[in-house]
Amino acid sequence: VKCWVCVSSLVRSISPGLTFHTAAAPMMGATVEQFEQAKNKLSTLKKDPGNEVKLKIYALFKQATQGPCNTPKPGMLDFVNKVKWDAWKSLGSIPQDEARQQYCDLVSSLEQAEGGSVAAAPAAGAAVYDTLEVTTEDGITTIKLNRPDKKNAITTEMYDHIIAALESAAKDDSVLTVVTGAGDFYCSGNDLSNFTKIPEGGVEEMASRAGDLLRKYVRAYIDFPKPLVAVVNGPAVGVSVTVMGLFDLVYATERATFHTPFSQLGQSAEGCSSYTFPKIMGAAKANEMLLFNKKLTATQACELGLVTEVFPDSSFQSEVWTRLKEYAKLPPNSLALSKQLIRSVEKERLYAVNDAEVERLKERWLSDECMNAIMGFFQAKSKL
Numbered sequence: 001v002k003c004w005v006c007v008s009s010l011v012r013s014i015s016p017g018l019t020f021h022t023a024a025a026p027m028m029g030a031t032v033e034q035f036e037q038a039k040n041k042l043s044t045l046k047k048d049p050g051n052e053v054k055l056k057i058y059a060l061f062k063q064a065t066q067g068p069c070n071t072p073k074p075g076m077l078d079f080v081n082k083v084k085w086d087a088w089k090s091l092g093s094i095p096q097d098e099a100r101q102q103y104c105d106l107v108s109s110l111e112q113a114e115g116g117s118v119a120a121a122p123a124a125g126a127a128v129y130d131t132l133e134v135t136t137e138d139g140i141t142t143i144k145l146n147r148p149d150k151k152n153a154i155t156t157e158m159y160d161h162i163i164a165a166l167e168s169a170a171k172d173d174s175v176l177t178v179v180t181g182a183g184d185f186y187c188s189g190n191d192l193s194n195f196t197k198i199p200e201g202g203v204e205e206m207a208s209r210a211g212d213l214l215r216k217y218v219r220a221y222i223d224f225p226k227p228l229v230a231v232v233n234g235p236a237v238g239v240s241v242t243v244m245g246l247f248d249l250v251y252a253t254e255r256a257t258f259h260t261p262f263s264q265l266g267q268s269a270e271g272c273s274s275y276t277f278p279k280i281m282g283a284a285k286a287n288e289m290l291l292f293n294k295k296l297t298a299t300q301a302c303e304l305g306l307v308t309e310v311f312p313d314s315s316f317q318s319e320v321w322t323r324l325k326e327y328a329k330l331p332p333n334s335l336a337l338s339k340q341l342i343r344s345v346e347k348e349r350l351y352a353v354n355d356a357e358v359e360r361l362k363e364r365w366l367s368d369e370c371m372n373a374i375m376g377f378f379q380a381k382s383k384l
Contacts, residue, residue: 030100035064038107043128044135048148048182049110057106058130059087063099068092080155080193127168131158133182134165139328141174148183153191154239156210159217166220175328175335177224179247180231186256189238192374203366211362214239215354218271221246222343222350226336227327231320232256232298232307242269245276246350248339250307251323252298253316258306259295266369268360275353280305 030038042057049057062069069089074081091099127134133144143165145152154162169177181187199205221228221243230244232252237259244250244258262268269277269290277286281304288294301307311319364370 030097030104032100034104035100038104039128041111042107043133045110047110047113048146051149053106053110054130055083055087057103058084059091060099060103060106062088063091063094064096064103067096068094127164129161129165131155132161132165134168136172136174138325139173139175139332140178140324141169141172141176142178142180143169145179145181145187148181148185150191151185151188151235152181152183152240153188155191156194156197156213158191159213163217163220166224170223170225174226175330175332176227176229176324178229178231178324181233183234185234186230186232186236187238187240188235189240207362207365210365211358214270214361215358218243218246218354218358219351222272222347222354225340226332227339229324231324233316235259237261239271242271242273242277244306245271245273245280250301251316251320252301252307252310253313254298254310255313256298256301256307256310257295258289258298258301259293260289261293263291264293264373266367266371266373267364268357270357270361272350272353272357274357275349277306 039061068091069085071085073089074085094102129146131145131147133142133146135142135144143162145154145158145162147153147155147158166177194210197206199209217239224246227248228246229249229251230247232250234253234255235257236244238261241258241260260269260273268274273286273290277290280286285304289296296304296306298307298310302310
């Protein structure tokens with residue numbers, strides 16, 4: 001992630017008509033109400049503005065809500081939070097009302113760059129997440145993984161955001177919930193930089209925290225009370241694949257692939273896949289994926305029962321969303337109660353499988369095999 005140097009020039013490089021106030025520009029501060037409206041508009045933008053602009057948005061948000069940066073600088077290995085901290089710190093002593101104004105102006109410029117066209121609006125009172133785009137329209141709540149520059153790899157923060165988004169969607173007025181990805185990837189799995197954030201308690205504490213978070217994350221899928229649909233818009237890796245056994249429908253574009261390279265990374269299966277995959281596709285084929293890292297094409301995944309249906313890439317979005325909008329017209333209580341009835345038969349079994357997988361993974365994360373595999377990944381990446 002590159003740090004932004006001159007935000008004005010960076011934004012103009014995305015769109016010639018895109019402008020916003022700099023710190024030196026005299027302005028009246030935006031009201032809290034205007035700031036909240038800008039927050040809501042931000043989550044409806046269709047285009048990803050890029051890392052530099054998102055860093056500026058993040059920094060202005062922190063300055064507007066908390067004032068000048070007052071938190072300790074993250075450690076050198078905490079790459080993501082260090083860049084975010086630098087962006088916030090660079091705003092110096094800009095007053096909160098002025099930061100609100102700059103935030104509003106930037107969001108307005110991004111909106112204008114899209115020709116005033118925005119996507120579905122978030123539900124009233126919906127949370128806005130740094131790593132997700134959550135919208136509700138036509139009876140469908142959509143949770144879009146929104147780190148396209150990182151192939152939607154899931155950070156620790158993102159796990160928390162997805163859990164919160166699922167919990168919110170479970171209680172809203174939507175009929176069904178969709179999970180999809182921004183950009184060309186559905187999700188590249190766990191962001192391995194999570195392993196570089198070692199707490200004071202050392203790797204044992206890291207493994208314990210990660211295990212607790214993963215257990216809660218998978219349980220959010222097990223407990224989800226409404227129909228849950230994966231709209232797989234591109235390659236899917238790791239945990240994004242394993243939890244698909246807990247979805248009710250999985251629709252994939254023909255260019256999607258499904259890969260679970262756990263043994264390659266010195267790790268083991270999660271997402272209840274050690275139970276759901278053999279049940280769905282048979283033990284032999286599940287072993288090829290979970291033990292021997294076999295990558296499936298969308299067609300292969302469909303033939304094995306992991307994917308419900310595969311669509312041509314050129315018509316994927318239009319065909320899938322037309323169908324989902326029709327499904328969302330079905331009686332919501334009937335759908336939810338029927339889904340819960342199906343899940344209730346094996347919910348306790350899924351809880352037990354989730355617990356066992358997490359305990360095994362906590363051991364794996366502390367193993368030499370896993371540590372060496374992660375180190376090898378970063379060494380190979382540094383040579384690119």
